[in-house]
Amino acid sequence: MSSSRPTISNTTKLILVGGMLASGVCNTILNKYQDMQCVANCEDPDPTKREFFEQPIWQTLNMFVGETGVWIVYFYQMWEHRQKLASSSGIPPSAVNQLDAAAIVDDVDTQIKPNTPELKGIKSLLFWIPTLCDLTATTVMNVGLLLTSASVYQMLRGAVVIFTGLFSYLFLNRRLRAYEWFSLVLVVTGVGIVGLSSVLYPQKRPSATSLNNNGLIGSDEDFKALLGVGLVLGAQLFTATQFVIEEKIMMHYKVTPLKAVGLEGSFGLLSVLMAMPILDFLLGSQHPFFNISKGFHDFFDNPVVWQTGLAISFSIAFFNWFGLSITSSVSATSRSTIDACRTLFIWMVSLYLGWEQFSGIQVVGFVVMVIGTFYFNGVLRWPLVKSDEDDTLDETAPLLSTEES
Numbered sequence: 001m002s003s004s005r006p007t008i009s010n011t012t013k014l015i016l017v018g019g020m021l022a023s024g025v026c027n028t029i030l031n032k033y034q035d036m037q038c039v040a041n042c043e044d045p046d047p048t049k050r051e052f053f054e055q056p057i058w059q060t061l062n063m064f065v066g067e068t069g070v071w072i073v074y075f076y077q078m079w080e081h082r083q084k085l086a087s088s089s090g091i092p093p094s095a096v097n098q099l100d101a102a103a104i105v106d107d108v109d110t111q112i113k114p115n116t117p118e119l120k121g122i123k124s125l126l127f128w129i130p131t132l133c134d135l136t137a138t139t140v141m142n143v144g145l146l147l148t149s150a151s152v153y154q155m156l157r158g159a160v161v162i163f164t165g166l167f168s169y170l171f172l173n174r175r176l177r178a179y180e181w182f183s184l185v186l187v188v189t190g191v192g193i194v195g196l197s198s199v200l201y202p203q204k205r206p207s208a209t210s211l212n213n214n215g216l217i218g219s220d221e222d223f224k225a226l227l228g229v230g231l232v233l234g235a236q237l238f239t240a241t242q243f244v245i246e247e248k249i250m251m252h253y254k255v256t257p258l259k260a261v262g263l264e265g266s267f268g269l270l271s272v273l274m275a276m277p278i279l280d281f282l283l284g285s286q287h288p289f290f291n292i293s294k295g296f297h298d299f300f301d302n303p304v305v306w307q308t309g310l311a312i313s314f315s316i317a318f319f320n321w322f323g324l325s326i327t328s329s330v331s332a333t334s335r336s337t338i339d340a341c342r343t344l345f346i347w348m349v350s351l352y353l354g355w356e357q358f359s360g361i362q363v364v365g366f367v368v369m370v371i372g373t374f375y376f377n378g379v380l381r382w383p384l385v386k387s388d389e390d391d392t393l394d395e396t397a398p399l400l401s402t403e404e405s
Helices: 010-035 056-068 070-087 095-099 106-112 121-147 150-171 178-200 221-252 257-283 292-300 303-329 332-353 360-377
Strands: 038-040
Touching: 010 121, 010 150, 010 303, 010 332, 038 292, 056 070, 056 121, 056 257, 056 292, 056 303, 070 257, 070 303, 121 150, 121 221, 121 257, 150 178, 150 221, 150 332, 150 360, 178 221, 178 360, 257 292, 257 303, 292 303, 332 360
Parallel strands: none
Antiparallel strands: none
């Protein structure tokens, strides 16, 4: 894959970085805030009888609605580009167009990948494969977020580097050097410490929720915290698979960031809508997670819930747009570095809001995990590693960053 990238201004790069950081923090915080909203028996003096918003399927649908919304910007860019060509006035593209770092200007893309065919027509259905991985990972992680704090949830998502590195070695024939394997060991150690902190100091939930009332899990807080950690970590297998398949597609076809997000959003939206009635029929009577009617009323009968959902849709659309644009115009390494900063800000905001308590163990785990991630991605270098080694991993598609799901 060529290392050539579209040239964008420093101001545009700052907008991309700031936008990814802000939208990423907002997305996780808003999802956790939505989980904390009471939707039934809110006036009951017994807090154990109150029900809170616990609809991971609806949150997944919400995410794909946001991703689908980027088609508006994509088609606006196409219209603007055609207008510019027709007028031949020499007016430079607007800021909106520049923000899509791999913009829709065909001659630029051709220079980057001269022999790469454009992804269009029936071949676009290839993106349905990583979309299904994204759908599964997002739903499982939404359940995990119900059982753990926002910061622990975000830190555990860093485990995607482990699985992505292994899958890249197995399926993309990417050679991992000794120091990269050791970096993965650091990431595993850091993730383990963060998971341990979540089990030792489980976050207090607002009440005994439907997870308890319907027998999905026991009432023991330690078990719930451990289950939450396991779900978030398990979901990273699907996320890593998604990233590897995305790179495979992007290695063989020319596709811009906005179009990639739009395709995955559209395919994900259709998939969830088709799955919801099936899940409702099979599991709706047993678990409220899959009860479509209850989820509909929980979402739309509470103004705070649906307004938060609207904000989540915007934040996920912008986060993926900014993230993929950074990968295309700068590097996947820069994106992973920004995402590590996002985790830090989520932790700080959660502490400020009083959603969790300070944990020194969690800090140690986070630091170890970030150091391992930075060394793996080449942000930091081991003393004995030659500086002229190729940065193959730095120039790949968005594999080593935690694209929001």
